[in-house]
Amino acid sequence: MKTIALVAHDGKKQALLQWVAAHSAFFADKALVATGTTGKLVSEVLEKEVLCLASGPLGGDQQIGAMIAEQKIDWLVFFWDPLSSQPHDPDVKALIRLAVVWNIPVACNQATADFIVHSSLYQQDYQREVPDFSVYQKRLETK
Numbered sequence: 001m002k003t004i005a006l007v008a009h010d011g012k013k014q015a016l017l018q019w020v021a022a023h024s025a026f027f028a029d030k031a032l033v034a035t036g037t038t039g040k041l042v043s044e045v046l047e048k049e050v051l052c053l054a055s056g057p058l059g060g061d062q063q064i065g066a067m068i069a070e071q072k073i074d075w076l077v078f079f080w081d082p083l084s085s086q087p088h089d090p091d092v093k094a095l096i097r098l099a100v101v102w103n104i105p106v107a108c109n110q111a112t113a114d115f116i117v118h119s120s121l122y123q124q125d126y127q128r129e130v131p132d133f134s135v136y137q138k139r140l141e142t143k
């Protein structure tokens with residue numbers, strides 16, 4: 001079963017909930033993980049169990065990042081708010097960075113999230129690339 005992580009900043013929660021509700025059938029056979037407040041709301045909307053981690057500002061983004069590094073998350077939907085500053089901005093960046101490092105699909109807006117849901121590529125068994133850390137090592141050696 002695929003595991004999807006869902007996260008939304010306050011200014012984007014309504015957009016995420018509307019998107020989730022519009023795709024409720026898609027989520028029927030998916031395991032869901034989310035930051036605290038997002039997870040509670042998604043669970044109410046979908047009437048489905050969601051693993052709710054800590055709230056974002058209290059470490060929830062970092063917890064999801066750790067799960068990505070442990071290869072427990074198949075894709076990330078993160079509706080971050082580009083119009084408000086966040087006290088935990090370093091955590092937000094770190095989460096997006098880990099999604100890129102581990103090459104999981106990451107959607108930061110509804111258009112991209114729709115593409116992922118409808119992607120035929122995603123219907124196939126998605127082959128996750130293991131990051132090549134030798135690149136980082138070489139960079140360190142040339143410093």
Ligand SMILES: O=C(CO)COP(=O)(O)O
Binds near residue numbers: 008054092
């Ligand atoms: O702040 C968040 C992500 O950076 C979201 O946290 P909540 O889901 O707890 O509101």
